Amino acid sequence: MITNELKQTILGALKLDDWNLTEQTTAPEVPGWDSLNHVNVILAVEQKFAVRFKNLEILKLKNVGDLQRLVDAKLGRP
Amino acid sequence: MILWNRWTENARKRPDRDAIVHWVAGEDPYRWTFSGLVRAAECFAASLTERGIAKGDVCAILLRHNRHLYPLYLAVSCVGAIPAILAYPNPRLHPDKFREGIIGMSRRSGLDWIFTERDLEPVASPLIEPAAGTTIKGLHFPLEWDMGTTLSGKARDRVEAAHRAAAPADPFLLQHSSGTTGLQKPVLLSHRAVLEHVRLYGEAIRLTDTDKIVSWLPLYHDMGLIAAFHLPLAFGIPAVQIDPFEWVQVPSLLLEAVSRERGTISWLPNFAYNLMADKISDEDLDGVDLRSWRLVVNCSEPVRHESHQKFIERFRARGLNLAALSSCYAMAETTFAVTQTAPETEPAVFAADRAELSKGMAAPARTGRPDRLCVSSGRPIDGCRLKVVDENRREVADGTIGELAITSVSLFDGYRNYPEKTADVLRDGWYFSGDYGFRRDGEYYVIGRKKDVIIVAGNNVYPEDVEDAVGKVDGVIPGRVIAFAEDNKDIGSEQVAVAAETNVEDDAGRKALKLAVVRAGMSIDVTIAKVYLVPPRWLIKSSAGKPSRRANKERLLEGA
Structure with a gap:
């Protein structure tokens, strides 16, 4: 389950009005989410949730579900 | 001399020195020594001869960041075939578009074989069917080959016979621009052109035996392939190769590698200066020491003064020296570099009057008038000559903006099987680059381009x-x-x-x-x-x- 907060943060970083983001969504499926913009998405998420990701954590992300789980783990959410 | 002989000479002279440090985030890097790399290449070469890869065959290599790519590349050259590294397709590239791109390349360059990963087989297989109308004879999956680590007597004989047949004027490598509508321009370079270029460019940046290159650049790009791969490999110094996909997600990887490996030289396109200055956090810089970095060469995009400023301001506290900033003008058609600023000297910056620029002249901006800060790309390296020409291809005076034309000892002979495109750009030994710029005090400034690319x-x-x-x-x-x-x-x-x-x-x-x-x-x-x-x-x-x-x-x- 992708929270609305995370979804809006990602869409905001990509300047997209709307896009269906599921746990399985990968970056190449989303308009504007290319390799250059990836760092902007990550920075926006870090800023929004006041968390810091380690380099390896970023490199292991395969889809939006992974990103959601990483944010949840950082925030101590179950 | 051919490249293979140079590599084996380096393996004899400095067998235990690192040749390539294959960097993977979070792991200990894999270190190919010069002798280990050549030994692995010989094993690959024996496998290539067994599979019928022959002199002159064009071999496309589509592999992700993998330590076996380097010996495979050397092996293709060892047997007299011609390696062409292509970009591994991004998942967003539609399979039809990927195939159209390869078909376009095949028509121009006569692609014979594709060396890739099993994952790409479903997408690439239709390319070898007769209906595809390509020249491609087959797909190979070299990462799955079981080759052993030493050569039998017969295999060694075959490998030695293959590379003995190569001559300096033979084609050595093929560089292919990307594209999906058949507009790709294949540039074929000889052993002689590459070796000569490595020597001359090495002199221009005062390359020494103690230098160490650190690069995240993709090897399908001339800057990655020539500057960060062939230059160190032929010169006999180490190169650290970082995965471009990892670097763009975690840009601090380059700084970490420079710091840990005591890297001395990197080449970067302009956007990388902004990306690293703007997106790397202080935490990621903990313990990073950039004092060893003697040259950070800005190349392959127009050089922007504000990018240099950002970069130096961000990393000065980490030991980055202002004099390490450097710039270069380069293109695949001349093997790589055409001009280079003096090593360990900040590139000259010229404040040009914007109104005069729009009239085709580079004149100093007067106080209070809008200016454009133009960064010098330096002077021609030895073996290269430049001129600035007007639309009739006549040379113009210093300070006049025109097209840059180049002649060089490492100039290509023309785009492979593309005579009409070759005729557009190559005349009387001069390559008309399509880039606009001007000369001032003997230095060249590149400020725009005629081409729509x-x-x-x-x-x-x-x-x-x-x-x-x-x-x-x-x-x-x-x-x-x-x-x-x-x-x-x-x-x-x-x-x-x-x-x-x-x-x-x-x-x-x-x-x-x-x-x-x-x-x-x-x-x-x-x-x-x-x-x-x-x-x-x-x-x-x-x-x-x-x-x-x-x-x-x-x-x-x-x-x-």
Whole structure:
């Protein structure tokens, strides 16, 4: 389950009005989410949730579900 | 001499020195010594001869960041075949578009074999069917080969016979620009051109035995292939190779590698200066020491003074020396470098009067007048000559803006099987680059280009490819599309913009159409950053009857 907060943060970083983001969504499926913009998405998420990701954590992300789980783990959410 | 002989000579002289440090984030790097690399290449070469790969065969290599890529590449050359490293397709690239790109290359360059990973087999297999009409004879999956670590007597004889047959004037490598509509231009370079270039460019940057290159650059790009791979490998010094996909996600990896490995030289396209200055956090710089970095060479995109300033301000506290900033003008057609600034000297910056620039002259800006800060790309390296020419290809005076023409001992002979394109750009031993610039105090400043190619983060995007993809979108009037470069100061690069004519008028329909245009870009792995929808017959036509990119871009940006 992708929270609305995370979804809006990602869409905001990509300047997209709307896009269906599921746990399985990968970056190449989303308009504007290319390799250059990836760092902007990550920075926006870090800023929004006041968390810091380690380099390896970023490199292991395969889809939006992974990103959601990483944010949840950082925030101590179950 | 041929490259293989140089590599084996290095393996004899410095067997235990690192040749390539294969960097993978979070792991200990894999270190190929010069002797280990050559031994592995010999084993690959024996496997290649067993599989019938022969002298002159063009071998496309499509592998992700993998330590076996390097010995495979050397092995292809060892048997007299011609390696061509191509970009491994991004998942967003539509399989049809990927195949169209390869078919286009095959027509031009006579591609014989593809060396790739099993994952790509379903997408690549149709290319070898007779109906595909390509020259490709087969696919190989070299990462699965069981080769052993030493050669039998017979295998060694075969390998030695293969490389003994090669001569310095033989083709050594093929570089291919990317693209999906058959516009790719294959550049073929001989052993002699590459070896000569390595020598001359090495002198220009005062390369020494103690240098160590650190690079995240893709090897399908001339800057990665020639500067960061062939130069160190032929010179006998180590190169640290970082995965470009890892670097772009975690840009601090380059600094970490420079710091840990005591790297001395890197080449970077301009956008990388902005990316690293803006996106790396203080935490990621903990313990990073950049004092060893003696040259950070800005190349392959127009050099921006503000990018250099950002970079030095951000990393000065980590030991980055202002004099390490450097710039270079380079292209695949001349093997690589044409000009280079003096090593360990900050490139000259010239404040040109904007009004005079628009009249074709580079004159110093007077106080209070708008200026443009132009960064020097330095002087021609030995073996290269430049001139600035007008539209009739006549040389113009210093300070006059014109096209840069180059002649060089490492100049290519022409695009492979592309005589009409070759005739456009190559005349009487001079290559007409399509880049605009001027000369001042013996140094060259590159400020723009005649060609419409869009350079996004160091990668060339052909507007024709984008227009072809967007022209097929429902709602866009076919043939009434232009793609062009828009400057983006924040990222220190260009981005792709599209203007398309449409009859769609309602807001919801136009919103959906814009998204469909962006998705058409995604299908060819191009990010379209801005979409302008315009009414029918809005786009200005050129004399050839097609919408003019330049005139329409000006009209759109003036109205913005």
